[in-house]
Amino acid sequence: MMARESKFTKSDLYQATHHLLLQHGYAGFHFGLLAEKLNITRAALYKYFNNKDELITEYMAYEMERFLEELEKIGEYSRFEDQLDFLLRVILKYSDIHQILSMAFQIPKSKHAKVNQTLQQLEHQHEKMYALLNGFIHLGKKEKMLKPELPEHLLLGFIFNAVNIPNRSHVPEEEWKNLIKEFLCYGMFGKRCN
Structure with a gap:
């Protein structure tokens, strides 16, 4: 053989x-x-690679870097609504990656220095992502598009989780993005709830 x-x-x-x-x-x-x-x-x-964690963390850091390079372009848009549109497009483009990156929390501290170093790099990348997204949230509050009393982590959590909802109906991507945007902007009720 x-x-x-x-x-x-x-x-x-x-x-x-x-x-x-x-x-x-x-x-x-x-x-x-x-x-x-x-x-x-x-x-x-x-x-x-010494083990799977070394490979997986290296792969995650690579994908996170690609996502951040694209996300940094959010500053090219001056209006909150344009930034929201851009953000939804980018998150949808990398939706699989967010699913994979959430697995980073399952990777235990390792006796392998390289794994721990890459986990630390992922942590810094997440901090950079949240710094970029906090600028987006602050702009939304400044333009009075977002309720000032809602905390940043709640708003960002809703955005990321809304994008992670599977598109089981296979709605075209642009239409799907617009449906998510409409839901985020106006909610799910046809009239105001008491």
């Missing part, structure tokens, strides 16, 4: 990691599945 070819690109690796994390979650992900998906040996993976 011939050994399987052990060549793969970082893009192949990250794409397969992405797919398997969505399919199996953090607990179900292991190098055996990844090696099978890439048609390589497990030994080929261990040449680059």
